[in-house]
Amino acid sequence: MTDTTGPAVTSDAPITASDPIPTPVAPPPDILRCAYMELVVTDLAASRNFYVEVLGLVVTEEDEDTVYLRSLEEFIHHNLVLRKGPLAAVAAFSYRVRSPEELDKAVEFYTELGCRVVRRKDGFTKGLGDSVRVIDPLGFPYEFFYDVEHVERLAWRYELHTPGALVRLDHFNQVTPDVPRAVKFMEDLGFRVTEDIQDSEGTTYAAWMRRKPTVHDTAMTGGDGPRMHHVAFATHEKHNIIAICDKLGALRMSDRIERGPGRHGVSNAFYLYLRDPDGHRVEIYTQDYYTGDPDNPVVTWDVHDNQRRDWWGNPVVPSWYTEASLVLDLDGNPQPVVARTDTSEMAVTIGADGFSYTRPEDDAEALPSWKQGEYKLGHQL
């Protein structure tokens, strides 16, 4: 890609951790894909309304305290669990592994790392069998499973599809203080970097990592953490995402729209960010690209490129950088949040001293007023 139209492309991700987590001797489990997130919500009825009546996720099963939801092309029991609780938080980032035997590997891998590991033969949620939950070295509650109840894949059931039909769980996004350290650990777990955001001083602001051959199953976003930045569902087409916005407007719920819709630079996908009734962030996402070859080119974006997060240069709202959900330990208590010490992406791009460019050769802060972002504008008035 030429300098004027896009990011640098390299054959691998030049991210080096200064404080790495040691690589275990035990091999990692063979992970297929991100499979579901367990969200603790404070008002189950409000959350159910948001995910089912507004967004159109399908209820596989529910009881007084829990709702199990799936997307329209899913055949496993659920992609999202809403569980009633006193504090809005994330109880699990759950991944499916290739076979039952991979759970043994997960136990060994995390045990060697000194992590807390809990295994339940009958699963932590309905619809699942043998499952392993851990608090990983980054502080996140991760789950692995293979055994799962099959349910009807509703791909052909167009009479159930809405204008904004969500067809797949696409990815998670995690906030962590030290991105290179997190990347190194996730590579040990078998993930590969597809894209990242860096600056010329070598700071890494975020990295996208995959198991299935899309741009990511999860991303590591620099910030105070461990926290959950968002969970993302895919639609087939861009108009589906627009339809979700239109419906939120009609329901006088447009204030749930935090950012977008827009086109990402990173991933090249069309996107929308919503906030659920507890403030959990949900992305709607469509049309990234195939990344399954081992030598898939890694795309590195300059943090000052104002098209990296929105290809159209539209400003990122500060809340998107600063707000995220707490995550829970295996006893249900919130994990403590550690502050990021590396430079913040918001500070270097839309803060008082930050700068961004549309064309690399332009002077710093040469953006027209409508592209400078809310934060920067604040200082100009």
Add this chain to the structure above:
Amino acid sequence: MTDTTGPAVTSDAPITASDPIPTPVAPPPDILRCAYMELVVTDLAASRNFYVEVLGLVVTEEDEDTVYLRSLEEFIHHNLVLRKGPLAAVAAFSYRVRSPEELDKAVEFYTELGCRVVRRKDGFTKGLGDSVRVIDPLGFPYEFFYDVEHVERLAWRYELHTPGALVRLDHFNQVTPDVPRAVKFMEDLGFRVTEDIQDSEGTTYAAWMRRKPTVHDTAMTGGDGPRMHHVAFATHEKHNIIAICDKLGALRMSDRIERGPGRHGVSNAFYLYLRDPDGHRVEIYTQDYYTGDPDNPVVTWDVHDNQRRDWWGNPVVPSWYTEASLVLDLDGNPQPVVARTDTSEMAVTIGADGFSYTRPEDDAEALPSWKQGEYKLGHQL
């Protein structure tokens, strides 16, 4: 429409001018539609590149000083004229009338109003015959014509269509200090109001007016004027508008995107605002609704409804409210700009004292941070 989902709907537009222009005795010309705008541009090559290479308008004819452009479904000679000049401005808002005889009516109508009127049998631009230009009572250079050279309608020439194909000129938008006065005059000229923005004190902030049965051929936007707010072209579908944004990103011209894409409350159309190399604003627009019945319901929006200008509640950037193009008199000199004395829409909605709501029953300023707009945010930091 219920209170929670949309605007008030009334059987006519309750807009009253306190300082009306007298209605002429002479009947107005029978106007078919907005037909073309003549733009003066300071760098003809840059403007040609923007409208032809980037946006894909078709060159009907060109010479050293002028480029005549049309949209893909047009059969008259042009919808946009780019003329090289020393000062970026608008030389004419041009409308087609139903027959050659209507030009006599135009002369009488504006002459009775005391306006300057110039008629040229061979037209003011290539491709047109007998034409009348006037400076109307609001200070705008208006043109009327019937005779025009027919050219190929390229509707079926899909090999020429781009992903962002512009198929029709849709409307103009004018900035004028006294909206009720402008509306009354345009009604005398035969236009009808389809939608407007008001407040409970009776201030009118903007009004949309039509001849052809769409939401507008032109709109009157309250502000310092006479100035030209924007000229709008239509696409067939929403993805065409997204494709224009994507291409601007690829060309590292994303800073031409001022606002959007988004869904309008007013008009219900999907929109995007661009700024051309001289700063002239161009809207790309699709899918408003039929308004051709005499009793078409007028839709009145509350100025404090934050879905009125963007149905998704996304903030309007201040430049969109404050910046507009000068207009020229018939000698090519810029018309003086008169300040608006009525309340400004920006001030009452995103300024320090302004407020907006998503749900009418909510407290003022109850919007989440990401919906409060750039201007308001500036005061909070």
Add this chain to the structure above:
Amino acid sequence: MTDTTGPAVTSDAPITASDPIPTPVAPPPDILRCAYMELVVTDLAASRNFYVEVLGLVVTEEDEDTVYLRSLEEFIHHNLVLRKGPLAAVAAFSYRVRSPEELDKAVEFYTELGCRVVRRKDGFTKGLGDSVRVIDPLGFPYEFFYDVEHVERLAWRYELHTPGALVRLDHFNQVTPDVPRAVKFMEDLGFRVTEDIQDSEGTTYAAWMRRKPTVHDTAMTGGDGPRMHHVAFATHEKHNIIAICDKLGALRMSDRIERGPGRHGVSNAFYLYLRDPDGHRVEIYTQDYYTGDPDNPVVTWDVHDNQRRDWWGNPVVPSWYTEASLVLDLDGNPQPVVARTDTSEMAVTIGADGFSYTRPEDDAEALPSWKQGEYKLGHQL
């Protein structure tokens, strides 16, 4: 348009009636647009299910014998009336006129022509006031009205929109033996031709005619008549039409799809033809072009051009040419059907002796096997 890409374009429609209906001295009523069709259906529950549950039209009002339906952007009481009756047929093609006074003109116009005329101050259907019904000289039951109950325009009510949302009634299509005679009469009624299909011998096979500035409010299709060929509703985008097909598949009702989806040559619109439970044909249609100028170029297609009815050259099924709905007289009895004596479009294009071309210069019957149509193929096996 060049010979290789499209049809002939002329400044007017060279259609001459050999047996014209005399032009009345009385002026015609000023018609705004096609407004609704009254369909007699034999199984009201089945029809209601088709139009409401499958196609998503909105019930304004209903009783034991009648269902009043409208499209999502409509503000008048209905666009379609389903009335239970013993014989599937069309009871009225109904048009809205510009003012109440136009009904007097309608009475005079048709009375002078010797037609049966019935006027009801309280309307023939619910939701309407003063209305005039006639049997026109071509044998069709036509209605005119102005007074109508306003209902909510659901354009902004996206929570009610389905993936295949029908937003407007677009047009009717009538089958009549003598197309030039019908065109001449409709021109007297104030309609204008926008496109037609002819051959080099001067036979006219079909003509499209408009009041509102789209390609048509009704079309005259050559065949045994008077019969109703179809009634058409518009969607915003092409994917909406595809969604209707997908839903019919999911409901195992795909046999309701008679032809398409495809792109028309005539009108340039994207289309789909369905058959309702009684066999009444419904078109779903989107994105034709503006035709409102008096000198709008008439597009004439060669009957042998195999892209005229489907721009992609896909064959037209014989049922589409031969089947149509009966129409009723003002007493509710079916009008007798008169056979067409002019050449049939089906015979000259897909019959044993017919021929079609993709490129005018190619030999007759040079089409590959997959483009020759079902009828022609039948003779080859």
Add this chain to the structure above:
Amino acid sequence: MTDTTGPAVTSDAPITASDPIPTPVAPPPDILRCAYMELVVTDLAASRNFYVEVLGLVVTEEDEDTVYLRSLEEFIHHNLVLRKGPLAAVAAFSYRVRSPEELDKAVEFYTELGCRVVRRKDGFTKGLGDSVRVIDPLGFPYEFFYDVEHVERLAWRYELHTPGALVRLDHFNQVTPDVPRAVKFMEDLGFRVTEDIQDSEGTTYAAWMRRKPTVHDTAMTGGDGPRMHHVAFATHEKHNIIAICDKLGALRMSDRIERGPGRHGVSNAFYLYLRDPDGHRVEIYTQDYYTGDPDNPVVTWDVHDNQRRDWWGNPVVPSWYTEASLVLDLDGNPQPVVARTDTSEMAVTIGADGFSYTRPEDDAEALPSWKQGEYKLGHQL
């Protein structure tokens, strides 16, 4: 899935080969994905025009005899090679493997099977390194490679995208007489069945098989073979496919459209089939579903279900069943074609004695005339 809306879903593919190829002791190479097809074309200029000027594939490199093309999201040298030759045919179905070492496995695997195997360290085409070509036990010329020249991934280069942008090579489709035998062999090679078409007597008519987690990298279609049925490229959205049809119409090349566009039952993708200047069949395809889990449910369709090949029940043209491209041996001579002895899908569904249904409970041949297919109709006239 219930009986009325879709196919049977089973946990594995109940396809049993009566005359199986023995499973080699040597393990198969680890295949990533279908990567490119080498087509021999008789008029290189005509083929280049079709694939480059009409379909918009990108020329990576070309010389007098060969054109190397890629899709817009590809980063390897090519997805399609057009090579000039005396006879239209397929020279290679080429797959990328996970590492250079996998080529040794390929050599051993096919050598053990007694196949002819040729390895070239500098590749059979430009842009590739070490490659292995074989004639597989089914008679097809297969290629495997890892080393390849990287080129720019044009995903972000929207200024190069056309309305019908082809973004990925999606799959191949092969015609072979004995589908169960072919499936068994491909399973030995590491492929997995995702969907198939069978009848209640146990005949298998076609099967879809994948390496990457989409519905297929290749499919086995029952018929006289070995022949190449089609090669398929993906678009992002459905309107991209429609744009290709519209452009073909504008270029008066609509006779290149053989079948569609439509929605597949099998795969649930939106599709279009074209024929290139030599008659090679090209599919344009979008939006199938994720199949990467080991227990991905296999979908089995009844051969009599008329929604299996087109979800809307639109007839399949006979040419689509009967015509296919020859394949070459490693010396460039056409492989002999062996006749299918199992029942033909065309015969049992649209032939004189065949039947199809929309609803399983309906009587045989209960389809309305417009759904009976061209072949069947031929017998009725």
